[in-house]
Amino acid sequence: MPDTAPTTGAQDVHPLLSERWSTRAFDPGHVLDGETAGRLLEAARWSPSASNTQPWRFALALRGTPEHEVLFGTLMGFNTAWAANASALVLVAVERTTPEGKGLRWADLDAGQAVAHLTVQAAAEGLVVHAMGGFEVDAVREAYEVPEGVEPLVVVAVGRQGDLATLDETSRRRELERSRRPLSELVLPLRGAAR
Numbered sequence: 001m002p003d004t005a006p007t008t009g010a011q012d013v014h015p016l017l018s019e020r021w022s023t024r025a026f027d028p029g030h031v032l033d034g035e036t037a038g039r040l041l042e043a044a045r046w047s048p049s050a051s052n053t054q055p056w057r058f059a060l061a062l063r064g065t066p067e068h069e070v071l072f073g074t075l076m077g078f079n080t081a082w083a084a085n086a087s088a089l090v091l092v093a094v095e096r097t098t099p100e101g102k103g104l105r106w107a108d109l110d111a112g113q114a115v116a117h118l119t120v121q122a123a124a125e126g127l128v129v130h131a132m133g134g135f136e137v138d139a140v141r142e143a144y145e146v147p148e149g150v151e152p153l154v155v156v157a158v159g160r161q162g163d164l165a166t167l168d169e170t171s172r173r174r175e176l177e178r179s180r181r182p183l184s185e186l187v188l189p190l191r192g193a194a195r
């Protein structure tokens with residue numbers, strides 16, 4: 001990690017988690033090999049899921065391939081400015097309803113865990129990840145065979161950390177100003193308990 005990594009205040013948790021952030025500075029010279037990309041998807045595939053339903057679906061697009069051109073073309077707004085330098089994009093979709101019409105109540109949680117697994121595996125491989133909800137869902141539906149009951153959820157940019165100096169001032173500041181609500185705000189009190 002470069003010494004420009006933001007302070008997280010999360011020093012007590014594992015460095016794979018505390019040193020992670022959603023960078024917009026990817027190294028344009030990095031090439032993600034197929035084996036490493038495969039391990040990222042393996043990490044996602046081995047996530048836990050409710051009743052082992054495994055509702056996640058993936059599409060990998062390595063930079064420089066026709067698949068990448070298609071998936072990159074679905075990105076929206078500012079995402080198109082920085083995600084071009086990422087070595088790969090991974091579309092993550094989620095099966096919310098089975099072909100038999102059964103709703104999978106925890107499907108989004110399961111898909112989120114799969115992304116978390118991919119993210120931590122990437123960190124362990126010296127790579128960085130930035131998830132994007134900003135993409136055209138309909139364009140993805142047009143480009144991919146997305147079955148009924150399956151919803152495109154997120155596009156994940158993967159690559160190697162680049163030089164933060166290549167970012168514009170606003171983006172650079174945003175990277176360095178990571179923050180979280182304090183745990184005290186996140187804990188649900190028992191009904192009637194004194195605060």
Ligand SMILES: Cc1cc2nc3c(=O)[nH]c(=O)nc-3n(C[C@H](O)[C@H](O)[C@H](O)COP(=O)(O)O)c2cc1C
Nearest residue numbers: 020021022023079130131132133134135154178179
């Ligand atoms: C589901 C999801 C969708 C996101 N969509 C976008 C996006 O479209 N564009 C973007 O720049 N960042 C996006 N992010 C990144 C978040 O803004 C980022 O994770 C959050 O600000 C916390 O920062 P950190 O990941 O650096 O800790 C997304 C993150 C998640 C988990």
